[in-house]
Amino acid sequence: MDIKKNNTIDRREFIEISSKGAAGISLTSFAFTSGCGTDKTSKTVHGACYHDCPDRCSWNITTVDNTVTSFKANANNPYTAGNLCDKMMDFPNDVTFHSDRILTPLKRSGAKGSGEFVKISWKQAITEVAARLKDIIAQKGGEAVLPYSFGGNQGLVQRGAIANRFFAHIGASQLERTICGDAAVAGILATNGQTTGVLPEDIIHSRYIVLWGTNPVLSNQHLWSLIKQAKSKGAKIITVDPFQSRTSEESDWHIQPRPGTDTALALGLMHVILNENIQDQEYIDNYTLGIEHLKEHVQKYDPTTVAQITGLGKETIIAFAKEYAQSTPSLIRVLIGMEHQVNGASAFRAVAMLPALTGAWRHFGGGLMHMTYELFGKALNWESINLPPELANLKTRSINMIELGKALNSSELNPGINALFVYNSNPAVTTPNQNLVIKGLKRDDLLTIVSEHFLTDTTRYADYIFPATSVLENWDVLSSWGTPYLNINEPAIQPLGDSKPNSEFFRLLAKEMGFKEDYFYETDIDIVKKTVDSQHEYMEGISFESLRKMGGQKLNLPTKWMPHKKGNFKTSSGKCHFFDPNLEQALPDFIPFKYSDEEMKQYPLYLLSIKTPKNFLNSSHANVEHILKKEGKFYLEINPKDADIRHIADGDELKVYNQRGRVFITARISNKVQQGVVCMPQGFWPSLLDGGSSANALTSHLLTDMGRGGAIQETKVEVKKV
Ligand SMILES: Nc1nc2c(c(=O)[nH]1)N[C@H]1C(S)=C(S)[C@@H](COP(=O)(O)OP(=O)(O)OC[C@H]3O[C@@H](n4cnc5c(=O)[nH]c(N)nc54)[C@H](O)[C@@H]3O)O[C@H]1N2
Ligand SMILES: Nc1nc2c(c(=O)[nH]1)N[C@H]1C(S)=C(S)[C@@H](COP(=O)(O)OP(=O)(O)OC[C@H]3O[C@@H](n4cnc5c(=O)[nH]c(N)nc54)[C@H](O)[C@@H]3O)O[C@H]1N2
Ligand code: SF4
Ligand SMILES: [Mo]
Numbered sequence: 001m002d003i004k005k006n007n008t009i010d011r012r013e014f015i016e017i018s019s020k021g022a023a024g025i026s027l028t029s030f031a032f033t034s035g036c037g038t039d040k041t042s043k044t045v046h047g048a049c050y051h052d053c054p055d056r057c058s059w060n061i062t063t064v065d066n067t068v069t070s071f072k073a074n075a076n077n078p079y080t081a082g083n084l085c086d087k088m089m090d091f092p093n094d095v096t097f098h099s100d101r102i103l104t105p106l107k108r109s110g111a112k113g114s115g116e117f118v119k120i121s122w123k124q125a126i127t128e129v130a131a132r133l134k135d136i137i138a139q140k141g142g143e144a145v146l147p148y149s150f151g152g153n154q155g156l157v158q159r160g161a162i163a164n165r166f167f168a169h170i171g172a173s174q175l176e177r178t179i180c181g182d183a184a185v186a187g188i189l190a191t192n193g194q195t196t197g198v199l200p201e202d203i204i205h206s207r208y209i210v211l212w213g214t215n216p217v218l219s220n221q222h223l224w225s226l227i228k229q230a231k232s233k234g235a236k237i238i239t240v241d242p243f244q245s246r247t248s249e250e251s252d253w254h255i256q257p258r259p260g261t262d263t264a265l266a267l268g269l270m271h272v273i274l275n276e277n278i279q280d281q282e283y284i285d286n287y288t289l290g291i292e293h294l295k296e297h298v299q300k301y302d303p304t305t306v307a308q309i310t311g312l313g314k315e316t317i318i319a320f321a322k323e324y325a326q327s328t329p330s331l332i333r334v335l336i337g338m339e340h341q342v343n344g345a346s347a348f349r350a351v352a353m354l355p356a357l358t359g360a361w362r363h364f365g366g367g368l369m370h371m372t373y374e375l376f377g378k379a380l381n382w383e384s385i386n387l388p389p390e391l392a393n394l395k396t397r398s399i400n401m402i403e404l405g406k407a408l409n410s411s412e413l414n415p416g417i418n419a420l421f422v423y424n425s426n427p428a429v430t431t432p433n434q435n436l437v438i439k440g441l442k443r444d445d446l447l448t449i450v451s452e453h454f455l456t457d458t459t460r461y462a463d464y465i466f467p468a469t470s471v472l473e474n475w476d477v478l479s480s481w482g483t484p485y486l487n488i489n490e491p492a493i494q495p496l497g498d499s500k501p502n503s504e505f506f507r508l509l510a511k512e513m514g515f516k517e518d519y520f521y522e523t524d525i526d527i528v529k530k531t532v533d534s535q536h537e538y539m540e541g542i543s544f545e546s547l548r549k550m551g552g553q554k555l556n557l558p559t560k561w562m563p564h565k566k567g568n569f570k571t572s573s574g575k576c577h578f579f580d581p582n583l584e585q586a587l588p589d590f591i592p593f594k595y596s597d598e599e600m601k602q603y604p605l606y607l608l609s610i611k612t613p614k615n616f617l618n619s620s621h622a623n624v625e626h627i628l629k630k631e632g633k634f635y636l637e638i639n640p641k642d643a644d645i646r647h648i649a650d651g652d653e654l655k656v657y658n659q660r661g662r663v664f665i666t667a668r669i670s671n672k673v674q675q676g677v678v679c680m681p682q683g684f685w686p687s688l689l690d691g692g693s694s695a696n697a698l699t700s701h702l703l704t705d706m707g708r709g710g711a712i713q714e715t716k717v718e719v720k721k722v
Contacts (some may be wrong), residue, residue: 040065045490046074046551049088050158050471051617052151052180054335054371054482055222057084058552061092061472061492068092068472068492077552079201079483085221087615087627094624096470096496101453103497106465112442115460122498122508125464130512132447133170133419140415142171143396148404150177152424152620153502155476155489156531157524159424161385162503165519166510168391173417176400178708179431181371181481183339186707187348187588188370191356191577193570196375197368198331199561200483204229205365208327211239212351213262213338217246218614220335220482236327238320240265241337243608243637243679244672255320257310259606259677259713260341264590265317266350268306271298272321273357279325280359287567288356290579290587297579297587309590311674325358329366335482337610342714345706346588356576361564376479376486379538379555384530388519402710403701405433408440419447423468423502428457429619429685432699432712435661451505454623457687467499474501475524477531477547484555488528488547503527584706591705593714603658603716605642608679609695610713616683623685634689635668637679638719643669648721656680658717661697664690678719 044062049055058074071092073084084091095101105125110116136144147167153159167174188195203209203226216224224247231237239248240255240262248254257265273279274295284291307314324330332354338347352368360366386392399407399417404427408417420441431437441448441461450462459465473496476489495501500508503524510520529544538555547553569576579586613631616622622631636654648654652667656678665680673679686694702711 042069043492044070045492046487046548047471047489047492048476048478048487048552049084050153050155050476050478050489051088051620052154053617054220054480055079055085056154056478056480056483056485056487057088057222058485058487059084060551063492066493068097074551076550077485077487079222079485080552081222081225083222087617087621092472094621094627095453096472096493098454098624100455100623101496102455102459102465102467103499104467105498108463112444112461113438115455117465122500125466126508126512129449129464130509133509134513136418136447137170140418143173144415144418145170145172146399146407146417146420147172147175148401148420148422148425148427149175150179150401150425150430152426153471155471155474155478156385157476157527158474158502160502161527162506162510162520163423164387165391166506167421168387168394169510169515169517170513171396174394174396174398176398176708179401179710180336181339181709183345183704183707183709184334184336184348184370186709187339187345187350188334188352188368190345190349190580190583190706191352191571192368192564193572193577194374194563195370196372197355197370197563198365199372199557200226200369202365202561203227203331203333203369204233206230206329206331207233207235207365208324208330209235209237210324210330210332211237211241211247211251212332212334213241213347214333214335215241215245215247215337215611216333217250219337219611223333223482236323242674242677243610244670245612255312255316256674257312258674259608260343260592261310261590262338262341262347263343263350263588264301264306264309265312266347266354267298267301267588267590268303268310268317269321269324269354270294270350270357271301271306272303272318273325274298276322276325278322279357280362283356283359283362287564287569288576288578289573290577293587294353294578301590324354328360329363330355330358330360331366331369333369335370339704339707339709340712342593342702342704342711343591344704344709344711346585346590349706350588353576353578356564356578361562364560364562367562367564371481372484373479373481375484375538375555375557379486379534379536380479380531381534382531384527400703400708401427402432402703402708404431405436405440406701408443408446409436418445419449421449422458422462423451423505426456426458426619428461429622429683429694430696432696432710433660433701434686434693434696434699436701451502456619456623457685460687466505467497468505469495469499469501473499474503475528477528484557485552486532486542486547486555487552488532488544490548593702593711595716599716603718604676605717605719606677607656607698607715607717608673608677608713609682609699609715610679611683612679612681613683619683619685622683623688628688633666634681634684634694636665636719637668637670637672639671639673639675639677640669641675642678642719643667646719646721648719652721654719655722656698656717656719658698658715660700661693662691663693663695663697664722678717
């Protein structure tokens with residue numbers, strides 16, 4: 001069956017077609033049960049959310065005869081606290097049993113992007129792909145092959161345990177997976193040497209909580225519940241965000257700097273703290289390095305200068321610095337949002353210095369809160385996940401995922417990329433410089449293989465599509481980057497249709513390629529068992545069996561987790577580094593991106609494209625009709641002054657454009673953004689929007705100052721009425 005729709009399909013048309021069952025391929029025949037199970041008895045198993053979300057909730061799922069009869073939050077997991085978020089509440093219907101789900105392998109039958117495919121068997125698909133791959137490797141070498149995957153499935157097995165072995169074995173190009181977190185982590189490591197600070201559940205002890213560039217009301221909902229508990233005990237909540245986010249609306253104080261100016265703001269706060277002499281000198285003397293350099297450095301970040309850079313009032317900067325330094329316990333929560341700026345890593349580096357300057361780390365519930373994945377780095381047996389020793393220390397070239405468009409269109413890469421494997425990601429939507437990515441995906445000489453649940457915008461350009469299982473249909477073990485809970489995921493049902501886990505796809509391909517190494521053929525359940533089979537103290541009381549019984553368990557950590565109460569930083573010196581001569585910048589500095597005068601004139605507005613959709617997880621779920629309805633229109637928030645200059649009224653249809661692309665969008669005039677800044681949601685699928693482009697058609701593949709992340713928000717645009 002063909003889909004004769006192309007990029008220009010509009011959303012209403014898509015929804016009408018999908019509701020008639022014609023927009024998907026082969027989609028009508030597999031709805032709701034696979035027909036594989038004959039067992040009428042009910043069974044309940046534990047699973048965990050596969051999304052790239054800091055909360056990592058866990059659930060209980062009951063099935064009868066391969067049909068889900070109950071899907072509920074796991075009451076044993078105090079962090080999930082009995083609630084899955086809105087995005088996941090109806091997951092079995094929204095994804096697993098959705099009538100648009102891809103359930104057989106498909107081969108392209110029309111032009112790339114046309115969405116025309118025919119069903120084929122796994123045998124045919126694997127045989128043809130293996131033959132073409134062998135050919136490419138023989139002619140161009142393994143580096144002509146590029147894997148492209150990200151956090152679409154956070155299970156340690158399905159994220160890439162077998163895939164990584166496959167690509168290392170064939171000598172494929174490596175992918176630098178830096179679109180999320182790497183710039184933030186690089187900045188924090190430069191200061192503290194570790195990213196695990198205050199644990200999320202300890203936030204209830206804080207009394208001054210700064211949510212710096214993060215929007216937990218939407219992006220970290222279970223932490224938000226704990227923040228509300230802290231608030232009910234008297235904590236003051238401050239949000240630092242250039243956008244009036246849902247979180248800032250619920251905070252006591254919204255500090256709204258210009259985008260990308262946080263490094264200057266943090267250095268300005270340090271200026272005030274040091275000049276007012278309200279720092280914790282004893283903590284500084286014992287546990288930090290470079291205070292003299294820092295003190296001298298911050299003199300140029302006086303409140304007047306910082307006010308000019310950030311657009312904040314001078315009084316705001318002074319008041320914020322004093323309140324922060326004089327409140328106890330004070331906590332700064334950072335996550336990811338702020339890193340997508342050209343100065344992003346420096347901002348995290350500078351912000352991470354504040355708790356050492358004020359001695360906030362001394363107090364339970366005080367300090368900096370970032371990620372928790374390092375705990376699992378210690379706790380688990382990574383031998384089962386990491387590459388086997390004979391494949392480690394790869395010498396093959398790396399390609400940064402943010403520069404996918406550039407790489408696919410490069411005439412300089414030798415060899416060029418001739419085969420692209422996409423899984424757990426939807427780059428035609430989520431990768432910056434969308435039009436360049438799509439131009440690359442349209443190349444006739446590129447073999448594109450995508451493993452997916454749905455006919456995403458990326459799969460539209462595939463030569464072969466492989467149907468992936470959903471989290472309800474495969475084994476996995478899930479660590480977390482936002483909590484200290486370890487979760488197991490037990491399959492609740494048999495795979496629907498002909499879907500297979502990512503691991504099995506790569507095993508079948510390895511077999512067809514003639515690879516004999518045992519490491520390809522370890523089963524998923526064996527990998528899970530081996531991963532949790534660890535003698536580390538954090539795993540005391542946690543085993544495969546206990547996880548099956550409980551679903552999720554908290555790592556066995558000391559009851560009062562205060563990592564830097566007495567210094568103990570994981571830097572080279574063991575101290576918090578205010579100054580580091582080994583880094584390109586010995587001290588963090590505010591270095592704005594330099595636009596040409598011409599560019600500033602043509603594209604004067606600063607574009608934020610952020611995670612405002614409550615009901616999407618990046619681009620996931622953004623194809624589901626009732627979810628799209630809940631999310632509403634694709635809106636551009638624009639300040640009344642900017643709207644006035646352009647004669648734009650609320651509800652007008654707009655074109656937002658720059659040198660890379662344009663999107664069509666509806667105006668929403670509001671004070672959520674200040675003059676000079678506009679904001680649109682990320683995650684919408686281009687093929688479901690008028691004009692066939694979404695936010696990333698405007699963003700660039702510029703990299704961040706450290707960590708080689710994506711400066712996605714360093715984007716200038718102009719807006720006009722259409
Ligand atoms: N509902 C929902 N939840 C999600 C996701 C989703 O798509 N939808 N995605 C998940 C993923 S992958 C991630 S990484 C996390 C991210 O979670 P967060 O880190 O909370 O990330 P964002 O929502 O991207 O950004 C948070 C805020 O940072 C602000 N921001 C942007 N630029 C700057 C700046 O220069 N300075 C400051 N101070 N703030 C800035 C934005 O305006 C935004 O309100 O959320 C996860 N949770
Ligand atoms: N403009 C802008 N762009 C951004 C961001 C932003 O804030 N603004 N945020 C960035 C961030 S923080 C992130 S993390 C990235 C996320 O970008 P992506 O990693 O592309 O995330 P998703 O859009 O959720 O796409 C994941 C895909 O994996 C698929 N999937 C899920 N499970 C499986 C599985 O088991 N097997 C296979 N084969 N597929 C599976 C899902 O169906 C989905 O289509 O986007 C980045 N892009
Ligand atoms: S998306 Fe996040 S908040 Fe929602 S169920 Fe999954 S882990 Fe929990
Ligand atoms: Mo992310």
